[in-house]
Amino acid sequence: MSPTEAKQRIQALTAELKQHNYNYYVLAMPTIEDFDFDHKLKELDKLEKEFPDYADPDSPTQRVGGEVTKEFVTVKHRWPMLSLGNTYNEQELIDFDQRIRKAIGDNFEYVCELKFDGLSMSLTYQDGKLARAVTRGDGTQGDEVTTNVRTIHSIPKKLIAGSNYPELFEIRGEVFMHRKAFERLNKERTDNGEVTYANPRNFASGTMKLQDSAEVARRPLDCFLYGLYTEKQLFKTHWESLQAVKEWGFHVDDHSRLCSDINGVLDFIAHWDTERHHLSYDIDGIVIKVNNYSQQQELGFTAKSPRWAISYKFKAERVETELLEVTYQVGRTGAVTPVANLKPVLLAGTTVKRATLHNADEITERLKLHEHDTVYVEKGGEIIPKIISVNLDKRKPGAKAIEYITHCPACDTKLLRTEGEAAWYCPNDEGCPPQIVGKIQHYIGRKAMNIDGLGDETITTFYNQGFVSHISDLYSLGEHAAELKQMGRFGEKSINNMLDGIEKSKQQPFEKVxxxxGIRYVGATVAAKLVAHFKTIDRLMTASVEELTAAEEIGGRIAESITEYFADPVHKQEIEKLREKGLQFVAEEKEVVLASDKLAGKTFIISGTFERSRDELKDIIEQNGGKILSSISAKLNYLVAGDNMGPSKLEKATKLNIPIISDEELMALLN
Known part of the structure; x- marks a missing residue:
């Protein structure tokens, strides 16, 4: 392939894969098969290595995260991130308009923008490259989260070449999560026995504060940009700046509108009060700004907010309906979740039949529900409708108070509740059908063993037919091949595909197994940390709570859950059966091939952000005989410092007189 052809192919693949990434991770609406995507990504990676001059710094091959931030540095905002005044009624908007007219006359326009329900973010660009990302914080200072923000597909790491952007500027926007992505991720958390988030905003905010950017990269976040800040004013109006930053490569919402007067603003609000339910993301209002920058300066600020802008907040939609009954669902970890079954009612554009009740306290303490109560239901910022309160005036005479169940609705085992936790659990994990089926469905899932040819419905069928009741039974399904063929729904080809997928799963690494x-609280990230620390299943099974909490990022609750799991003889028997079937229970050790011994006997810590990834620097050190330490002590020879290094590390290294070097100086040691 000629250089010209390579350049064109790299550009085409980069653009195509960026769009596929956005469709999959952000919108949760994939438009390409995983196999085809992986094939194209490998082709792009190969071309970028052969022709590095044509590689896009913002390439899909680069947005995988991997940096770990031990603590977030607090950064003062160059321009304060002020909050806006809020209003919930049209009269206050008209009053706002009158104040503007008294101050600057009648010759002005408004820009109306959707008010995204997310996390405010300030991005600084230097020479067209993303240099820093800082959360709003208290408005005067926030946390620097650059490493995490770099993983968001809709935020450019480098702007479009040739765009007329200034050398240094700041742009602000809102990081958020689309509803479909939120629902998918929350379901995964439920399946993993992890605490779920109440709404997309909380999920986005929690994700942005994660210390491991590789985990952030796996969570689909999006971002709309809406505010440009520069030392020298480049545009006369806010509307002009929005059009410009869109041309520079920023993701700008297309629903904003330029309005000539307050009537246009009110029309815009009325339109989106209804249409917001058709968006793929949440908005909680409309932001109204005076368009002209000179007029903004003339209007000025109060102590807390600008006088030239205001936020109109939508009221959460609320309806009244009858509670028909409370039913209970049992998850794979045994958690029992109550659900309110309602008389169908239209709410926020959809018919609502069920609402979450979260836990026992919600039923008996906060709401004090009685049979057939008339209840108020809201969606508000939550995806799943929620009962807000009870209309006591309509409570039926003699209605009995609803009591939370004491025994599992699936197997009749007495429920338990751990001190300090809200949920009740069924402890019969080896005999409760929903738990058994849920555990096997979790095991075959994409993030776990990724077994082709098996799905959730198939597992349910196999359980009902008596073919599987433990994970290890999957590896004996070949014995039932003749029976499967007689069931009608399984052809010979599908059976062979399924058996091939089960056999291939034996090669999955220890952390996947x-x-x-499905140990409670042991998600994919925790599993990887445990495997890295303990190396074998035998060491993990015999580890005490104290030994477990000594591992990186393993807290007391996780440690106790692991020791309880392995204390059960049935679980140990299952491990032995899986081991006999050939499953991997030993960590894969990466063989380090020494390039030289120039760093032999030297110890290093890598901190901060670099042009190279930290993993690459770690490999370079180890391949040349050096050793990576986990904490700063007198035994440390060098601290390799990058941008935005934590101040505590710097202070400690300085006190101990440890040499602080850059990554270039590290490479110089090798030369």
Whole structure:
């Protein structure tokens, strides 16, 4: 392939894969098969290595995260991130308009923008490259989260070449999560026995504060940009700046509108009060700004907010309906979740039949529900409708108070509740059908063993037919091949595909197997940390709570859950059966091939952000005989410092007189 052809192919693949990434991760609406995507990504990676001059710094091959931030540095905002005044009624908007007219006359326009329900973010660009990302914080200072923001597909790491952007500027926007992505991720958390988030905003905010950017990269976040800040004013109006930053490559919402007067603003609000339910993301209002920058300066600020802008907040939609009954669902970890079954009612554009009740306290303490109560239901910022309160005036005479169940609705085992937790659990994990089926469905899932040819419905069928009641039974399904063929729904080809997928799963690494076991609180990330620390299943099974909490990022609750799991003889028997079937229970050790011994006997810590990834620097050190330490002590020879290094590390290294070097100086040691 000629250089010209390579350049064109790299550009085409980069653009195509960016769009596919956005469709999959952000919108949760994939438009390409995983196999085809992986094939194209490998082709792009190969071309970028052969022709590095043509590689896009913002390439899909680069947005995988991997940096770990031990603590977030607090950064003062160059321009304060002020909050806006809020209003919930049209009269206050008309009053706002009158104040503007008294101050600057009648010759002005408004820009109306959707008010996204997310996390405010300030991005600084230097020479067209993303240099820093800082959360709003208290408005005067926030946390620097650059490493995490770099993983968001809709935020450019480098702007479009040739765009007329200034050398240094700041742009602000809102990081958020689309509803479909939120629902998918929350379901995964439920399946993993992890605490779920109440709404997309909380999920986005929690994700942005994660210390491991590789985990952030796996969570689909989006971002709309809407505010440009520069030392020298480049545009006369806010509307002009929005059009410009869109041309520079920023993701700008297309629903904003330029309005000539307050009537246009009110029309815009009325339109989106209804249409917001058809968006793929949440908005909680409309932001109204005076368009002209000179007029903004003339209007000025109060102590807390600008006088030239205001936020109109939508009221959360609320309806009244009858509670028909409370039913209970049992998850794979045994958690019992109450659900309110309602008389169908239209709410926020959809018919609502069920609402979440979260836990026992919600039923008996906060709401004090009685049979057939008339209840108020809201969606508000939550995806799943929620009962807000009870209309006591309509409570039926003699209605009995609803009491939370004491025994599992699936197997009649007495429920337990751990001190300090809200949920009740069924402890019969080896005999409760929803738990058994849920555990096996979790095991075959994409993030765990990723077994082709098996799905959730198939597992349910196999359980009902008596073919599987434990994970290890999957590896004996070949014995039932003749029976499967007679069932009608399984052809010979589908059976062979399924058996091939089960056999291939034996090659999955230890951390996938550990995650697949479905131990409560042990998600994919925790499983990887445990495998890295303990190396074998035998060491993990015999580890005490104290030994477990000594592992990186393993807290007391996780440690106790692991020791309880392995204390059960049935679980140990299952591990032995899986081991006999050939599953991997030993960590894969990466063989380090020494390039030289120039760093032999030297110890290093890598901190901050670099042009190279930290993993690459770690490999370079180890391949040349050096050793990576986990904490700063007198034994440390060098601290390799990058941008935005934590101040505590710097202070400690300085006190101990440890040499602080850059990555270039590290490479110089090798030369």
């Amino acid at each position: 550990l995650f697949g076991l």
